[in-house]
Amino acid sequence: MVANRNEDFSLSPPEQKADDGIGLQWPGKRLRVDASRPDAHTLEEYRPTGGPAGCEQADAAGRGGLLLYGDNFDGLSWLLANGYSGSVRLVYMDPPYNSNRTYRSRVRLRGKGQPTIGEQTVYEDVWQTGEYLQFVADRLLLLRELLHEDGTLWLHCDHRMQAHLLLLLEEIFGGGCHLNTVFWRSQTMRGAKVHARYFPRSAQAIHIFRRRKEGQPVWQAPTRETELTESEATARYMRDGRGFFRTSDPGTYSFERLAALDAEGRLYAPYGGEVVVDRASRRVYASSGGNLGVKYYLDQRGRDRYIVTRAVDNLWDDLAGLGTVPGEDENYPTQKTERLLQRVLETATRPGDLVLDPFVGAGTTAAVAQRMGRAWIGCDSTWRAVRTAAGRIGRSAQPSEIEESEYPAARGGGYRILQVGDAGTDPGRGSPETERDGARSRLSIAWDGGRLAVRIEQYQSSCVARLAAASNAALPQDWRAQVRAVLIDPDYDGRTFRPEVVDAPAGRKVLVAGSYLCGPTDCRGRHGSTAAGERSVAVLIADVAGGEHLVLSTIGQPSCSDERETRGPVLGH
Numbered sequence: 001m002v003a004n005r006n007e008d009f010s011l012s013p014p015e016q017k018a019d020d021g022i023g024l025q026w027p028g029k030r031l032r033v034d035a036s037r038p039d040a041h042t043l044e045e046y047r048p049t050g051g052p053a054g055c056e057q058a059d060a061a062g063r064g065g066l067l068l069y070g071d072n073f074d075g076l077s078w079l080l081a082n083g084y085s086g087s088v089r090l091v092y093m094d095p096p097y098n099s100n101r102t103y104r105s106r107v108r109l110r111g112k113g114q115p116t117i118g119e120q121t122v123y124e125d126v127w128q129t130g131e132y133l134q135f136v137a138d139r140l141l142l143l144r145e146l147l148h149e150d151g152t153l154w155l156h157c158d159h160r161m162q163a164h165l166l167l168l169l170e171e172i173f174g175g176g177c178h179l180n181t182v183f184w185r186s187q188t189m190r191g192a193k194v195h196a197r198y199f200p201r202s203a204q205a206i207h208i209f210r211r212r213k214e215g216q217p218v219w220q221a222p223t224r225e226t227e228l229t230e231s232e233a234t235a236r237y238m239r240d241g242r243g244f245f246r247t248s249d250p251g252t253y254s255f256e257r258l259a260a261l262d263a264e265g266r267l268y269a270p271y272g273g274e275v276v277v278d279r280a281s282r283r284v285y286a287s288s289g290g291n292l293g294v295k296y297y298l299d300q301r302g303r304d305r306y307i308v309t310r311a312v313d314n315l316w317d318d319l320a321g322l323g324t325v326p327g328e329d330e331n332y333p334t335q336k337t338e339r340l341l342q343r344v345l346e347t348a349t350r351p352g353d354l355v356l357d358p359f360v361g362a363g364t365t366a367a368v369a370q371r372m373g374r375a376w377i378g379c380d381s382t383w384r385a386v387r388t389a390a391g392r393i394g395r396s397a398q399p400s401e402i403e404e405s406e407y408p409a410a411r412g413g414g415y416r417i418l419q420v421g422d423a424g425t426d427p428g429r430g431s432p433e434t435e436r437d438g439a440r441s442r443l444s445i446a447w448d449g450g451r452l453a454v455r456i457e458q459y460q461s462s463c464v465a466r467l468a469a470a471s472n473a474a475l476p477q478d479w480r481a482q483v484r485a486v487l488i489d490p491d492y493d494g495r496t497f498r499p500e501v502v503d504a505p506a507g508r509k510v511l512v513a514g515s516y517l518c519g520p521t522d523c524r525g526r527h528g529s530t531a532a533g534e535r536s537v538a539v540l541i542a543d544v545a546g547g548e549h550l551v552l553s554t555i556g557q558p559s560c561s562d563e564r565e566t567r568g569p570v571l572g573h
Contacts, residue, residue: 067360097160103333117471136168155169155209181205187321248294441541
C-alpha cells in the first residue's frame with residue numbers, strides 16, 4: 001500500500017480580468033474540483049536485468065515508468081497527493097472525442113496468414129455534450145497543477161470538439177497561455193472518404209498551452225527532412241559547383257549581412273547576372289536586374305541521396321497516420337504513431353524530463369518517452385490499455401532494442417503498475433468478457449545450469465476457442481497463435497508480480513518464444529517468498545482475446561524439476 005496525504009484540496013482556474021468574460025457554458029458547469037484521496041497498491045513491476053537502473057532510470061526521484069490503472073481522476077489526484085505537483089514538463093492528452101461511437105478491436109490469431117476471429121469492445125465514446133465538457137474540465141484542473149511552471153499541455157482532439165476545448169482551455173489556463181494549435185494530417189483520402197460530402201475530414205487538432213502566461217517552456221523548434229534522388233533534385237532545384245540549392249528572398253538583411261553571404265558564395269543573381277557589392281553606396285544588387293536570392297544547399301548523403309531540411313510550422317502533413325505505418329499497430333483503436341509523439345517530445349522536453357499521458361491507450365507516449373530517455377507516467381481505466389502499454393515498454397527494454405536506440409539515456413527502462421482507487425475490475429478476479437471458466441496449459445519448469453528453464457508446452461484459451469468456432473476458423477496446432485504475451489516472475493511473493501521475462505512481440509506475425517531461461521544463479525530468490533530451498537514461479541500467459549492465465553509452480557533445489565498440467569486464474573481483460 002502506498003501512503004497518501006490526508007488533507008483535502010480544491011482547484012480552480014486563475015482569476016480572470018474583467019474583460020475576459022468570454023467563456024463556454026453548459027448545464028451544471030463548474031470550474032472547481034475537489035481532488036480525491038485514493039489508495040494505491042502495486043500490481044506489477046518490471047525492472048529489466050539488461051539495464052543498470054530499472055524503472056527509476058529516467059528520473060532521479062524514481063517517478064518515471066509508472067502506469068496508473070484506474071479512473072484517471074483518481075490517478076491524477078494520487079499524483080498530486082504524493083508530491084508530483086509542478087513536476088511534469090509535458091502533458092500529452094488524447095481524450096475521448098465525443099464521437100458517439102463504440103470503439104472495437106479485432107481479435108486476431110497470431111502468425112503469418114492467420115485470420116481474424118471476432119471483435120471486442122475497447123471503450124465507449126458516447127456522451128452528452130455537457131457531461132463530456134465537465135469530464136475534461138475536471139481533469140484539466142488537476143493536470144494544470146501537475147504541470148511544471150514552465151511546462152506545456154498538448155490536447156489532441158478532432159473536429160467534433162476542438163472549438164469547444166479551445167475555449168475551455170483558455171478559461172482554465174488563462175489569457176496568453178495559448179501558444180498554438182497544430183493541425184495534423186492523420187490520414188490520406190482513400191475509400192469512402194474520397195466521396196465525402198463537404199470535403200473529407202483528414203486532419204486533427206492539437207491545442208498547445210503553457211502552464212502560465214509568464215512561463216518560458218522548453219521549445220526546441222523541430223525541422224522536417226525530405227529525401228530526394230539526384231534525378232528528383234535536378235528536376236526541382238538549381239545547381240552550382242557546391243551542389244543543389246534553393247533560394248529565398250533576403251528580406252530586410254543588412255548590407256553587412258548580404259556582403260558576408262556573397263563572400264560565402266551564397267547569393268544568387270537571376271537572368272545570368274552577377275552579384276554586385278557596392279561598398280561606396282552600401283548596396284548589394286544583381287547586375288542583370290531582378291531580386292537577389294539567398295542560397296540554401298541540400299545536404300548530400302551517399303552517392304544518390306539529397307536531404308531537404310525545412311522548418312516546421314503548425315500544419316503537420318509529413319507524419320503518416322497509423323494506416324500507413326502498420327508495423328506499429330497494437331490493435332488498439334485511435335492509436336497514434338510514434339513519429340507524431342517523437343516530434344512533440346523533441347519539441348517540448350529534454351532528456352530526464354517527466355512526461356504524463358492521462359489517457360495512455362496503446363502506450364505510444366510511454367514507449368516513445370522511454371526510448372528518448374524521458375521519465376513517464378501513463379493513466380488508463382481499462383486493463384487492456386495498461387497491458388498493451390506495459391508490453392510495449394517491456395519489448396523496448398530488451399537488450400537488442402536498447403543497443404540500437406539513438407538515445408543512450410533509454411537504457412534500463414521498465415515500469416511499475418499501480419492500481420489506484422476503484423479500478424472497476426480487479427485484475428485478479430477476471431470478468432464476464434474473459435475466461436471465467438479458466439484456461440488449460442502445460443508447462444515444464446526445471447533448473448538448467450543454475451537458471452530456471454521454463455517451457456510452455458501447451459495452452460488453450462476457451463474464449464479464443466469459442467470465438468474461432470463462431471467464425472468457422474480452425475485453431476492452428478501451434479498454441480502460440482493464441483498468445484499475445486508471456487511474462488515470468490521466477491520468485492513470486494504472492495502479492496506483486498515482478499516479471500523478469502516480458503515476451504510481447506510487435507506486430508501480429510511474430511510468435512512468442514515459448515521457451516525461456518530466467519532467474520538468479522542461486523536458490524534463495526530475490527524476495528524470500530518461499531521456504532528455504534524452494535521458490536514460487538509465476539507464469540502469466542496473455543491471450544489474443546485479452547484473457548490472462550496465471551500459472552503458479554513451486555520448485556525445489558536446482559537438482560529438482562517440476563512438470564505439471566495446470567488450471568490457473570485469469571488476471572485481466
